[in-house]
Amino acid sequence: MSAPKKTGARGPYAKSAQRSSDILDAATTVFATSGYHGGSLRDIARQLDVSLTSIVHHFGTKYELLEAVLERSDKTTSGDEDFDFDAACRDRGVVFATLERVRTSVDRPELLRLFAILAAESSSPSHPAHEWFTLRYQRKSAELAAAFAYDQGAGRIDRARDPHTLSRLLLAAWDGVQLQWLIDPSADMAKPMGLFFESTIPEAFEGTVSGVA
Structure with missing residues (x-):
């Protein structure tokens, strides 16, 4: 044999x-x-x-x-076998998918620090990674805007809200909260992100928006 x-x-x-x-x-x-x-x-x-x-x-x-x-x-911070962010957005909405991702971020401090440092450096047009980060933020913003629009179609978020504005606000809040946590790991990430959503799209916590199937 x-x-x-x-x-x-x-x-x-x-x-x-x-x-x-x-x-x-x-x-x-x-x-x-x-x-x-x-x-x-x-x-x-x-x-x-x-x-x-x-x-x-x-x-x-x-x-x-x-x-x-x-x-x-980027592949590592975008998801893993245990948590599919895109699937969670479809099943439960952007709010709950984001809060779950935020809770798992504490397991990847070095990767978050890498992106925080290089994103700040690459704000200069002469930085080698400037184009890479520009395209990344454009892609992330478009993906989140599509997820917010999906939530509007599902009746989770008021259709009067601009999904593109929501996506940019979310990225800004998310990056800022992560940076504060990297500087001071005793700072909580989940609570301020929850408050951000409660103040910008409170209807996402209340179930189906009135008048939308």
Whole structure:
């Protein structure tokens, strides 16, 4: 009887994939601590006790490494196997999906810090990640606006409200509350976000909007 075939990457391919993952982990820590301009490829190499050549071999340039870090981190902060934000928006509405996401954010402080630092840095048009963050905020704003519009169709939110304005206000409040928590972890995130929703769209807590099926 022949031996069963093994699946998955082996040998140098598996080692290369693991090294790339290790580099991304180290780069996430360095950029989350020092920002893009303050962190260097040498800092990342030093964390892993590898040569600078090894970092360049896997990612080419510092910007390519930054982009890989942002793309991977964005996927991680956008959802996981245990919580599907988009599905929660459809099932329970933006308000309750957001509050649930806020409660799980405490498990990802390094990723939240990474985005807080790099988003602030990238406000300068000359920053390498300026376009990346511009497109990210445009995408997030459009996705939340669509979710608010879905809630209006489902009778959860008054149709008179502008979903695009609501999405921008939500992103602003969410970013601000997260930043305060990163500075002072004893600060609560869920309570102020709940108060934000109660003051802007109180009908979302009251069930179906009057006159809407």
